[in-house]
Amino acid sequence: MTYIDAPSTERPPAAKRRTWTSARITGLLLMMLWAALGLSIVYMLVSGYDPEKVTKYGPRILSGIWVTVKLVAMSIVLGALISIPVVIGRLSHNPIIGGIAFGYSYFFRGTPLLAQTFLVYYGAGQFTDVLKAAGLWVFFRDAYFCAIFTFSLNTAAYQAEILAGAIRAVPSGQWQAADALGLRPFTTMFKVILPQALITALRPYGNEVILMIKGSAIASIITVLDLMGQTRYAFSKSYDLQIYIWAAVIYLITVEVLRRLWEMMERRLTRHLRR
Numbered sequence: 001m002t003y004i005d006a007p008s009t010e011r012p013p014a015a016k017r018r019t020w021t022s023a024r025i026t027g028l029l030l031m032m033l034w035a036a037l038g039l040s041i042v043y044m045l046v047s048g049y050d051p052e053k054v055t056k057y058g059p060r061i062l063s064g065i066w067v068t069v070k071l072v073a074m075s076i077v078l079g080a081l082i083s084i085p086v087v088i089g090r091l092s093h094n095p096i097i098g099g100i101a102f103g104y105s106y107f108f109r110g111t112p113l114l115a116q117t118f119l120v121y122y123g124a125g126q127f128t129d130v131l132k133a134a135g136l137w138v139f140f141r142d143a144y145f146c147a148i149f150t151f152s153l154n155t156a157a158y159q160a161e162i163l164a165g166a167i168r169a170v171p172s173g174q175w176q177a178a179d180a181l182g183l184r185p186f187t188t189m190f191k192v193i194l195p196q197a198l199i200t201a202l203r204p205y206g207n208e209v210i211l212m213i214k215g216s217a218i219a220s221i222i223t224v225l226d227l228m229g230q231t232r233y234a235f236s237k238s239y240d241l242q243i244y245i246w247a248a249v250i251y252l253i254t255v256e257v258l259r260r261l262w263e264m265m266e267r268r269l270t271r272h273l274r275r
Helices: 022-047 051-091 095-110 113-121 124-134 143-169 172-180 185-222 227-238 242-269
Strands: none
Touching: 022 242, 051 095, 051 143, 051 185, 051 227, 051 242, 095 143, 113 143, 113 185, 143 185, 172 185, 185 227, 185 242, 227 242
8 A cells, every 4th residue: 555645734944034234235225326326317418408519519529439449449459569579578588578578568557548648749749850850750749649659559568468468377288289299389379379368368358448448538638539539629618517428428338339249259259168
């Protein structure tokens, strides 16, 4: 005869209630404060929308966005090219070459980008005769070119450290395996080490691009009419604080779009690692 156990009539233990600690209450209040601030900004933008100002200053803001995109893109590409010899120097066992590369990286990463921009733009005027004799005054007298030059040197230092760190992170066994197969050092670097290092460097590279987008606003201080430069011009004519808020929203949207695209690219390039 088979006996079937009767279902248990015991109730499961009651769920443990969350305790309202001071940290939880503080966090909830801060979230409410940020939500109220965000809603107030949205209300300010919607209620203060002025079609006349949009028509008047909108084209200038759009042209400023395009200038910012070109400025950042050219700086990133040129910085990547400049970072290659710096990376070689940072990985070199020669103390002189390594010291020069370290000094370059230390200076541009340790001093403010604003000071570097002023040093190039205003400092070039102190050597006008020398630059004219060398045929470089046409380049350094233009604020836009000075901004590209400074931003490229600055981001090259950061990109060099990112890539050098990623190369060092590749296990030494990869070098030993390539050497055992008889591969040349050049082939080993570009066929074995760099592909693995670039995967590691993808996320830091994305952060560097985002930092350059936000840091590019410095160019407006030396009369470059990028997004922030056009925003300053529009504010000087209208004295409407909303223009700065709209500029901040545009920067936020630009960064968010870039972040999404970078994540898609990273997932695409690392899809073999998730198998």
